[in-house]
Amino acid sequence: MDTNGIPQTTPRFSATFDPHSLSEIRRAAATGIYDIRGGGAKRKLPNFDDLLFLGASMSRYPLEGYREKCGTDVILGSRFAKKPIHLKTPVTIAGMSFGALSGPAKEALGRGASAVGTSTTTGDGGMTPEERGQSKILVYQYLPSRYGMNPDDLRRADAIELVIGQGAKPGGGGMLLGQKISPRVAKMRCLPEGIDQRSACRHPDWTGPDDLEIKIAELREITDWQKPIYVKIGATRPYFDVALAVKAGADVVVLDGMQGGTAATQEVFIEHVGIPILAAIRPAVQALQDLGVHRNGKNSVQLIVSGGIRNGADVAKAIALGADAVAIGTAALVAIGDNDPQYEAEYNALGTTAGAYDDWHEGRDPVGITTQDPTLAARLDPVKAGRRLSNYLSVLTMEAQVIARACGKSHLHNLEPEDLVALTIESAAMARVPLAGTTWIPGSTNP
Amino acid sequence: MENLSFDLEATPLREINQFLHGDASNLSGKTIHISNPNGAHNIAVGLNAPVHVTIDGHAGYYAAGMNQHSTVTVTGSAGTGVAENMMSGLVHVKGFASNAAGATAQGGLLVIDGDAGLRCGISLKGADIVVGGSVGSFSAFMAQSGNLVILGDAGEALGDSLYEARIFVRGTVKSLGADCEQKPMDEASSKILGELLVKAGFQDIDVDSFKLYGSARTLYNFHVDNAGAY
Ligand SMILES: Cc1cc2nc3c(=O)[nH]c(=O)nc-3n(C[C@H](O)[C@H](O)[C@H](O)COP(=O)(O)O)c2cc1C
Numbered sequence: 001m002d003t004n005g006i007p008q009t010t011p012r013f014s015a016t017f018d019p020h021s022l023s024e025i026r027r028a029a030a031t032g033i034y035d036i037r038g039g040g041a042k043r044k045l046p047n048f049d050d051l052l053f054l055g056a057s058m059s060r061y062p063l064e065g066y067r068e069k070c071g072t073d074v075i076l077g078s079r080f081a082k083k084p085i086h087l088k089t090p091v092t093i094a095g096m097s098f099g100a101l102s103g104p105a106k107e108a109l110g111r112g113a114s115a116v117g118t119s120t121t122t123g124d125g126g127m128t129p130e131e132r133g134q135s136k137i138l139v140y141q142y143l144p145s146r147y148g149m150n151p152d153d154l155r156r157a158d159a160i161e162l163v164i165g166q167g168a169k170p171g172g173g174g175m176l177l178g179q180k181i182s183p184r185v186a187k188m189r190c191l192p193e194g195i196d197q198r199s200a201c202r203h204p205d206w207t208g209p210d211d212l213e214i215k216i217a218e219l220r221e222i223t224d225w226q227k228p229i230y231v232k233i234g235a236t237r238p239y240f241d242v243a244l245a246v247k248a249g250a251d252v253v254v255l256d257g258m259q260g261g262t263a264a265t266q267e268v269f270i271e272h273v274g275i276p277i278l279a280a281i282r283p284a285v286q287a288l289q290d291l292g293v294h295r296n297g298k299n300s301v302q303l304i305v306s307g308g309i310r311n312g313a314d315v316a317k318a319i320a321l322g323a324d325a326v327a328i329g330t331a332a333l334v335a336i337g338d339n340d341p342q343y344e345a346e347y348n349a350l351g352t353t354a355g356a357y358d359d360w361h362e363g364r365d366p367v368g369i370t371t372q373d374p375t376l377a378a379r380l381d382p383v384k385a386g387r388r389l390s391n392y393l394s395v396l397t398m399e400a401q402v403i404a405r406a407c408g409k410s411h412l413h414n415l416e417p418e419d420l421v422a423l424t425i426e427s428a429a430m431a432r433v434p435l436a437g438t439t440w441i442p443g444s445t446n447p
Numbered sequence: 448m449e450n451l452s453f454d455l456e457a458t459p460l461r462e463i464n465q466f467l468h469g470d471a472s473n474l475s476g477k478t479i480h481i482s483n484p485n486g487a488h489n490i491a492v493g494l495n496a497p498v499h500v501t502i503d504g505h506a507g508y509y510a511a512g513m514n515q516h517s518t519v520t521v522t523g524s525a526g527t528g529v530a531e532n533m534m535s536g537l538v539h540v541k542g543f544a545s546n547a548a549g550a551t552a553q554g555g556l557l558v559i560d561g562d563a564g565l566r567c568g569i570s571l572k573g574a575d576i577v578v579g580g581s582v583g584s585f586s587a588f589m590a591q592s593g594n595l596v597i598l599g600d601a602g603e604a605l606g607d608s609l610y611e612a613r614i615f616v617r618g619t620v621k622s623l624g625a626d627c628e629q630k631p632m633d634e635a636s637s638k639i640l641g642e643l644l645v646k647a648g649f650q651d652i653d654v655d656s657f658k659l660y661g662s663a664r665t666l667y668n669f670h671v672d673n674a675g676a677y
Contacts, residue, residue: 033669145570146532146550146551146570146572149532149551150513150532150534151493151495151515151534152515154493154513177669178667178668189591190553190572190573190591190592191591191610191611192610192611192667194668195610195667195668196667196668196669198589198608200570200589204531204547204550204551204566204569204570204588205509205527205528205531205546205547205550205551205569206508206527206528206547211508211527214488214489214507214508214509215508215509217488217489218488218489218492218508218509218512221460221461221464221489221492221493222492222493222512222513223493224464224465224468225461
């Protein structure tokens, strides 16, 4: 009511010009530069929560929890490499750069992963002794920037991941702002300290799938055909990209959806380029099937998917849709302490709140993970943080097993699309499983 | 010095590379000839010993890629990415080199007697490259450190988004890329140039006939008023 007693409508925000959009317009007007942040797409997207497992009942027998075996191991790189990777759990740690992350954070990731028999992955900026020392299985990223890339580390790695793109920014390069170019990071990257470092978006010495085939052959020759070679792509046109990667000779394809985290990218890129992982897995698997390399013994090309994996249900769903393993970035950082509410006062001082902090590029992370500031980095105890990560990885594995047993599977890899239904028409179409309670797979069958 | 020969028409590349990856103490000082390369890719990649390898003819992509310590000579021309990411040693192409010669190389010396294609010295990270002829467009793109010496001409957008690498050009430059500018030839640079010319076998060339290009360093930290230059 106004002062004259006339009823007023309640103040109403525009759904289009919502408070976040308004704040973004003001921020852009004040600074003249796009917003850069870390993390993945934050808006609501079709995701694994839109799928459900059917479980066993009359027509299928469940397995006894804790009694009957449900295998979780996975072999990666059986096609060409003399030394394929054997993991005890199909949850791997995604590539995150030293530079974006502190030395202790990389060490914690290595400790946590090694404790449960899985791999970690380097990132832009090269391999650090912290990570090589603690990671029993270390995947070495080969990126467009080639920062810190050298043949000694290539030979020291257990597998090589040739990065073409990332889900958060398919078609984009990297950036590490001046604040994080410490003397050590600068030296590893052969750059002056304190300058903004832009990582190229294309590889300097090959273009297109025909060249890629020769590049992969070069990496194999240099490492005497010992190591599996992964090719990592951001999810955009997964059917064609996966087919081309297989043709170029990849042992493993890593497919990263748009929810996937990044250390620092333009917000507009994170939120508007690429497709959700839910929509990308089936076309990718289709490509592997069409080429006869999906779960086909020694001749298989394995698929690792990532982008927004949080719990064992996500892991089980990704595998049921045809992935051989998953990779986690954001969740692993949270497990070791990222966005921990115990630092709420410090998050507030940075103008944010625990759980929403994403200015990882600024290097002021109160937890000491996304920083090169020695004082902040020292806050992270790599042993304790590593233990938290191994706990979390064990939970993911056990949760996936709970679901697999309930579906009557003696191995996670026996999960299949037929175990799933979708809650929404969108997710039914994307995951190519029927809408719950119907036989309808939009795009594939008639209602 | 012991001499060994491989014929790529008779021996698979894999066997030759495996041999070249053998025990450094056995390989040290040896000279190895590879005949009939016929444009094969990935010849003599990943070497890690002070061995001399001569490729008699034309090499395909990535010849001597990631070289460490060894001296590799290509008597003909080399394909894309010759000596890419070289760490140390010497790679000498007597003919022409295709695109991305010496890409991301961190150390050692790459000598190309003839011309080099596009993106020569792209993302250079500390190595030295001497090109007897001309280089194509986008050479030294984002080059971080090291030296690129061009006795002939340079194509378009030379040194685009350059960091701390030096570029010496004796001929003409079609155009400079963003943030690349001509610099006065200081004594230190002139000394580096002189030494490189000698090392590369171009003794009789006057260092004063070169111009020096480097980074204007205006793009080192983002500023909105430079947005158009990115
Ligand atoms: C801090 C951080 C740094 C990253 N650095 C790299 C990198 O250097 N190279 C790369 O390929 N991906 C990088 N990524 C992406 C991850 O490898 C992975 O694709 C992504 O985090 C998976 O999605 P999730 O975060 O939702 O689990 C990074 C992600 C984060 C969060």
